[in-house]
Amino acid sequence: MTYSINCKDAGDPVCAHTMYGETEEELLNNAKEHGIKEHGYTEESWNVEIAKNIDHFRKxxxxx
Ligand SMILES: [Zn+2]
Structure with missing residues (x-):
């Protein structure tokens, strides 16, 4: 199964980048790489953000 998530769905007003993963874990890893590279997160601030919004992400x- 392939999982995907879109930045726009995640709440970004301009970025419509879509990330994919074979597992939910891989998808969240890819999302983290994108978040760090394109959205100025650090590993630490990303983890905080994910922890806060994990229910929304899962949806x-x-x-x-
Ligand atoms: Zn993005």
Whole structure:
């Protein structure tokens, strides 16, 4: 199964980048890399953000 998540769905007003992963864990890792590279997060601030919003993230993750 392939999981995907879209930045726009995650609440970003401009970025419509879509990330994919074979597992939810891989998807969240890819999202983290994107967040750090494109959205100025650090590993630490990303983890805080994810912890705060994990319920929202789970809701917008799509199974393809
Ligand atoms: Zn993005």
């Amino acid at each position: 917008i993750i799509k199974n393809l």
